Amino acid sequence: MRRLKAQIIDQDGFDRTTIRLAHEILEKNRGAGNIVIVGIRTRGEFIARRIARIIEEVEHTTLQIGSLDITLYRDDLLGKLEQPQLKGTDILFDISGKDVILIDDVLFTGRTIRAALDELIDLGRPRTIQLAVLIDRGHRQLPIRADYVGKNIPTAAQESIRVHVKEVDGEDAVLLMHPEE
Amino acid sequence: MPLQSRHLLGLDGMRREDIQLILDTAVSFREVLDRPIKKVPPLTGKTVANMFFENSTRTRLSFELAERRLSADVLGFAATGSSVSKGETLKDTARNIEAMKVDMVVMRHSAAGAPHYLSRVIEANVINAGDGSHEHPTQALLDMYTIREKLGRLQDLHVCILGDISHSRVARSNIFGLKTMGARVTVCGPATMIPREITRLGVEVCHHIDDVLPSVDVLNVLRIQLERDAGRLFPSLREYHNFYGITRKRLEKAGRTITIMHPGPINRDVEISADVADSEHSVILQQVLNGVAIRMAVLYLLSSRT
Amino acid sequence: MQLLLKNGRLVDPLTGRDEALDLLITDGRIDRIGHSLTSASAQVIELRGKVIAPGFIDMHVHLREPGFEYKETIASGCAAAAAGGFTAVCCMPNTNPPIDDESVIRFIQARAKVALGGLVDVYPVAAVTMARKGEHLAPLAELATAGAVAFSDDGDPVADTELMRRALEYSAMFGKPVIQHAQDPALSKGGVANEGFVATSLGLPVIPRLAEEIMVARDIRLAAYTGGLYHVAHVSTAETLATIRKGKADGVHVTCEVTPHHFVLTDESLRSFDTNFKMNPPLRTQDDVEAMKAGLRDGTIDAIATDHAPHSFDEKEVEFQVAPFGIIGLETAVGLALTELLGKNVLSLYQLVEKFSLNPRRILHLPDIKIEEGEMANLSLLDPVTEWVVDPPSFRSHSRNTPFGGYHLTGRPIGVLNNGQVHWSTPS
Secondary structure, three states, rough: OOEEEEEOOOHHHHHHHHHHHHHHHHHHHOOOOOEEEEEEEHHHHHHHHHHHHHHHHOOOOOOEEEEEEEHOOOOOOOOOOOOOOOOOOOOOOOOOOEEEEEEEEEOOOOHHHHHHHHHHHHHOOOOOEEEEEEEOOOOOOOOOOOOOEEEEEEOOOOEEEEOOOHHHHHOOOEEEEOOOO | OOOOOEEEEEOOOOOOHHHHHHHHHHHHHHHHHHOOOOOOOOOOOOEEEEEEOOOHHHHHHHHHHHHHHOEEEEEEEEEOOOOHOOOOOOHHHHHHHHHHOEEEEEEEOOOOOHHHHHHHHHOOOOEEEEEEOOEOOHHHHHHHHHHHHOOOOOOOOEEEOOOOOOOOOOHHHHHHHHHOOEEEEEEOOOOHOOOHHHHHOOOOEEEEEEHHHHHHHHHEEEEEEHHHEEEEOOOOOOHHHHOOEEEEHHHHHHOOOOOOEEEOOOEEOOOEEEEHHHOOOOHHHHHHHHHHHHHHHHHHHHHHOO | EEEEEEEEEEEEOOOOEEEEEEEEEEEEEEEEEEEOOOOOOOEEEOOOEEEEOOEEEEEOOOOOOOOOOOOHHHHHHHHHHOOOEEEEEEOOOOOOOOOOOOOHHHHHHHHHHHHHHOOOOOEEEEOOOOHHHHEOOOHHHHHHHHOEEEOOOOOOOOOOHHHHHHHHHHHHOOOOEEEEOOHHHHOOOOOOEEEOHHHHHHHHOOOHHHHHHHHHHHHHHHHHHHOOEEEOOOOHHHHHHHHHHHHHHEEEEEOEEEEEHHOOOOOOHHHHHHHHOOOOOOOHHHHHHHHHOOOOOOOOOOOOOOOOOOHHHHHOOOOOOOOOOOOOOOEEEEEEHHHHHHHHOOOOHHHHHHHHHHHHHHHHHOOOOOOOOOEOOOEEEEEEEEEOOOOOHHHHOOOOOOOOOEEEEEEEEEEEEEOEEEEEEOOO
């Protein structure tokens, strides 16, 4: 059980951050012409959809949106007591030659992103893969960095960041939790 | 929530949640089979031994493919020309293989209960690829997956299994699995091929296929074993074909759309006519591909532990 | 053509009727049944003192065609049947080729249609095993669909226990009985006479009664286990009947038939070494004859069937040991039954008609014969009191192998009506 230390982002903050991320992506890629959106399951997928919708509204276009389940590519499957439940990868379009905007909720050790990169490479040969995260909390264990960051939050390794999204948790928020007692 | 057992020996007594988990997990692996690179890493560094004491091309290939697609290392073992033919017992064979640090064993054997025995004498996970006439759980799982894929559900569907039920492990595993998942099951075949008291498994029995087809959603046609049965259990292939063979005419007489399945290999124009096997209602080829996905799901879910 | 049958005694177990009635029959169909019928155009047949019964069926006949036409043909066999008071027969499959293929069934059906204008219905009994070899099942489903009413390897038993089990299971799917010629081959090898005092005296190789009893006991267990329909052909020993009696009481689907010679003759007849007393199963003892009559009376025996087995004169004109088994029976069965069963108060007329008509038809799942206005006439006409002497030279059968030549009998068949045809046994 963890106790709440602080609420980092509230509903309004959440919306403003996603809007800013959407615009940064558009600016860096000079429009939505060649980008596709891939969200990492579970919560990254919902954030990805919101960013995609914003881009679509602004650019009056429709984007290809997919979701990625990195379970099969995790590096920590060996020695687990049970195999984690698969959620399924849903990318129904070809990513070769595209600028893939990979979106997740929290960037921490970087291992999730490493798995996502390996899986994406098995699916095709994108022109670029760019990473957008809502929160970067530091403590990288691999040389991975995000191209777009919603908020940098320095944390202690034992603390934890919880991202809530309306679709799953009933509210949009980012919470910082104390270490386990 | 993990599977209840660290082995897959059969569907008799398997919880509904476990069957559900395997079918749902297989959906992800089915998607992997459509990718350009049909490989994922979860079983990297694991060794799987395929011990096939009975001849089988398709099941063995299917398991091998599933293992390789999961990045496992595969050890193939065929009964003929092996130490078994030189008199080594099953137990010693398995122990030797285990001494080489094999993580999982997939076994097909002509004796019912052989994998159950093996699971008691070795440490590795044991997967039953067919034991005598007893069970063939991965076949029934892929059959249920295919039905769910085609018709959207298993609950309350009417599935008919047609053929030599007495000698069929495919029939038994399907009966156990389908009943657990809430389907209605009828077995059909000559009286000489229906085992006694099979109704106690919750299935209905019918001897005239034309009587049951009008209420059937899915028909699983079993292969007729020529070598063993002709002349004693039924007079001839010709008579079997006339009275039980699934032809277009017979299906039209049934007056409804029936999904046609077959575990393979097919005796064309004996138990099933060529045009039905190749028709739009046949899911026989989908069964083959789904078989790889199901086997990947089973290997994935059982792997791990020490 | 119109026939007016007047004053005959209608004995009809299906409806329970036993009364004097007139029947007006037009082109083979029963127009009217009643009392004091008249008709201007009909041919009047006076049947006072005679019996009108539903058509008799002999469910065990060897018609010998295809393959052994020198003994009998379908045409001559049907003529013998009609003369003997039968409107239907079942023909056994030990022909050449045997009835193990639907083509043979169609051949027989075609031949029967043109014999006596199609008067006698011929119902084929198909083989249980291919070529009656006892090794592999014949295509039973196909044979049933083509018209076989039952299955038998008659002449031979189905000895392989597993195969008999499978035959019972398989044939039950189509509601057809398996008719067993019960004779354990190992026990009876080379035998020609009942193992008993007579065979001992005459030094003849034996067929022990055990050979029949053991197989029937085994088969009844198989029938109980499988739920199959089992019929014992030509029962001959008291113990066999006891086993069948118990099987019926236990609810097993077992039925049986007896030949006239097994309720009339004993192995004493063999002292003459006359090959007309050589048949299979062999003639047994007087105790067995009494048991057969008791079995008929208490219903253990369901039907009378002749096992009509024609052989040419030359074939039977050899040493006893070498002669083929079998005697003809179509033209003496009804006379023997009326004399020995009705005449000696073993059976009532009503029961006799059950044994010759109602029961065998029910065993074979043939429809009951309805003697009603509007139905086609299927009738056997009998004279229960006339005395006559059996005269084999006047038989309609091709063959003459009967032991009953010269017998004085009381009661005989006088005619049959079926399928729009009429046949009179004696000139009226």
